[in-house]
Amino acid sequence: MTQVPETELVALVTELVATGQPWCENSLDGPARPPEEERIARPLAARLSDWGFAVELAGRSPRRPNVVAVKRFGPGPTLVLNDHLDTYPAGPPSRWPICEGEPYAAVVAEGRIYGRGTSDTRANLAALLLAARRVLDDPPSRGTLAVVLTVDEERNGGDGSCYLLDDYGLRADASITVEPTAWQDDSGGGIALAVANTGHALFDITAHGTASHIWRPDTGVNPAAFLSQALAAIVTEPVGDWPISIVGLEAGEAGMAQFTPLRARARVAAVNVGPGVAAGELLTAFHARLAALAPAGITVEVEYVPGPTFVPGSVAVPADDPVVRAIGDAYRTVTGKPVRHYVKPAFNDTIRFRHAGISAVTFGPGDDGWAVYDESISVDKTLLAVDVLERAVRGYFAIAAPDVGAVATAEADAVG
Incomplete structure (x- = not known):
């Protein structure tokens, strides 16, 4: 399995950082302007369709459509790869010195990509997309992969994950939200696996x-x-x-x-x-x-x-759950090290999926530190995440029994 070229990754992250901004900004206590994630949702929907996914745009508002892209390979469970389309606000441009006052013009420096949304979550989104494309390039023989890209995550998912679960009818057996779980310690850095959230x-x-x-x-x-x-x-x-x-x-x-x-x-x-x-x-x-x-x-x-x-927080997914095992196996194969399990001290759509009974976890190359300005992400960790995510998708379908879950029969639709 060859690694995605760094130039391809950087180009995609640079494109995503700029797409839809600043209209995708969304504040927890109410946005300064009404967010309009359709500016990134529509081109991503077209891209996923070109790759072979069946794509729907679904939302409470046409300006805030969630992307639900489904590819059924055969009988078996449904796995969601999830990320979100909104970002938190950039604030005054003067507070972005490394980006020279242009928070949506990505800058590469010393092995990191800088720009609003790189760590949360445009570069994580790039890792998800590249992993999904690689799975489709050499498709497995069973299971259904759903790429679910949500609006409104920065404001707790009311128009995003909550809408999809409560109104649209999204169903899945497991999900991986590709959000920041990268960490540093005295022995170096890695990407952890959040099996629960506060x-x-x-x-x-x-x-x-x-x-x-x-x-x-x-x-x-x-x-x-x-x-x-x-x-x-x-x-x-x-x-x-x-x-x-x-x-x-x-x-x-x-x-x-x-x-x-x-x-x-x-x-x-x-x-x-x-x-x-x-x-x-x-x-x-x-x-x-x-x-x-x-x-x-x-x-x-x-x-x-x-x-x-x-x-409220979420209950931890057990260590023997197929999605936890699949990520652990993939991480060890790529890095030679065990993946660290922890409880992520923050909201993401994982919580909403977990509340709905889905085996939902979080794994992504962004830093679990949330830089306010000059936000950045490691290029190497993002490349690592692409490899681990692709292997984890394949591993999940190999581990999980074909008849697991509410949507895992040969005739079942993937979602909705």
Whole structure:
């Protein structure tokens, strides 16, 4: 099995980094502009069709179509290769010095490709596409491969994986989401296998107090002062097992600087949410901690940011599951080392697939560190991922029994 040429990989990543941007940007708390992933979905759908997949574009909106590309080789289970089409925002161009202020013009430097979406997830997507094409070039004799490229992943999948599972009727026996799981340690670097994910929540805390003149702070109760102190306490000693990131603070009114504010608000992300946590449980726990910290005269509200902004984690896929075994065998064949299993501390579509009962895992060459600016990915790890993913697809169909799962009969459709 020959390796994909580096020049081919770099060319594809460079193309994907530029395609559809900046319209594919999507923020967890609501995008600055409505995302339009169709700008990358349609050319990718055409490419997959040219390779021999049966392709459908499906979504709640024509500007946000998910790509579902299916190739049935014969009787056997259905395996999904998944990635997403949106990226998180690039922010001001001036914050991208290595890219010389052009976050969508990929730059290769010192063995890495730089640009918005390289690590999350245009280069991972390139690895998926190249692996899928190689499988079709020498097709196996059984099983069904579905390439599922989703919109809205950066905002927890409401119009993407949730839509496909709940409305479109996507079904599969296993899935591999090609998202960042690369890691570094003292012995070098590798790509790990995430067999589970922790979830997260995004919510607003609003504190109400009593305004005073700035010359007489003793006559009021300042909610901004309370909230800053309370959040500092929660950062130091988290509520439950959920560390927080404070992503927004707001207090005061324009033209009212002579007075302390009546209200202060913080937008907070809580992470490390396990699979058994209920949405109400998290809100209740945070409200109880804040109420216990509040002095007389302060009242507190805690509510989720609108949208699918609470996501519980997923239960781990067992080590003996065919998809876990297939990736482990492929990784050892390519690298000579065992693949490391871990729990990915972040959302991706794996969580939604796992909640639906699919044996869903995550494996991809992106760095599990999420660079804010000058995002990049290792060229060598991306090439490695292509090889491992191709072998894993073939290995999965060889390991999994032909009659496994809801869609694994000889007559069954792959999806939908």
